[in-house]
């Protein structure tokens with residue numbers, strides 16, 4: 001497989017602040033690479049370094065060349081912050097961007113791809129936030145790029161529109177387009193990305209296919225039982241800890257849920273609800289981005305303000321019950 005993008009030891013500081021602390025990354029032709037990480041982790045700075053729109057140390061090559069020397073017909077970029085002229089219609093804006101390229105796609109086809117066929121003649125300023133974002137996505141597609149950078153493309157887009165955009169990105173990837181996508185939506189990253197990279201404090205702390213990341217870092221399945229019962233008085237056969245109004249029972253396989261129900265019945269413990277969930281990419285994110293502590297601490301603080309502090313437990317997973 002040929003690498004479309006190769007970055008080595010990319011560093012970028014703003015004054016004393018090290019936004020990128022040495023990121024190395026390779027993305028193959030036709031691959032979709034999802035970049036996730038907390039606010040301020042450096043995702044946008046990395047996209048800018050990879051596209052040559054900010055100066056950075058280290059080396060970046062797109063199609064074997066410096067990003068600033070690459071034929072711009074081959075690259076599409078949707079920046080996170082994009083503020084096109086407000087008094088142009090969606091069609092006029094895409095016409096304008098299409099005019100910057102020697103070979104552009106048919107603008108009506110792009111408008112249709114991003115779900116704007118019916119609103120194409122509305123001024124940008126009169127489009128809703130989600131429609132504006134669709135217009136911006138369209139502007140990154142007009143040159144039919146071989147390599148597409150999308151910095152939070154679905155922010156503000158409604159669920160149906162988001163899924164339509166996912167379908168569009170999947171069809172582009174199926175057609176061979178290489179895509180680098182940043183997102184805070186873990187379902188989006190899992191669905192679209194062949195590999196997900198997690199950036200934290202300017203460092204890529206993991207990069208792998210989503211299922212491998214979940215298996216490696218997602219932790220155990222959880223059975224959340226809404227009950228006042230004391231776990232010490234139950235013989236559940238699985239580790240259980242209290243989290244607010246619930247017991248979180250770990251590592252119960254779906255076929256063993258009945259055993260837990262039987263154990264609750266045997267102890268005469270009543271419960272209001274029972275929810276089983278598998279770990280997912282969000283658990284990986286919380287684990288690797290070191291956000292689990294922040295999340296739980298926030299919950300403990302809110303609960304104690306409400307006078308109902310969840311009981312702290314040994315591994316800090318006190319409040320996982322209602323995720």
Ligand SMILES: Nc1ncnc2c1ncn2[C@@H]1O[C@H](COP(=O)(O)OP(=O)(O)OP(=O)(O)O)[C@@H](O)[C@H]1O
Pocket residue numbers: 014017019037038039040041042043044045046080
């Ligand atoms: N132009 C700039 N001048 C000074 N500091 C900057 C600049 N751009 C980014 N930073 C800082 O660099 C760090 C990384 O920012 P960046 O925008 O890359 O994060 P991000 O992961 O994209 O965040 P978000 O998820 O909020 O979009 C932050 O601390 C930010 O304040």
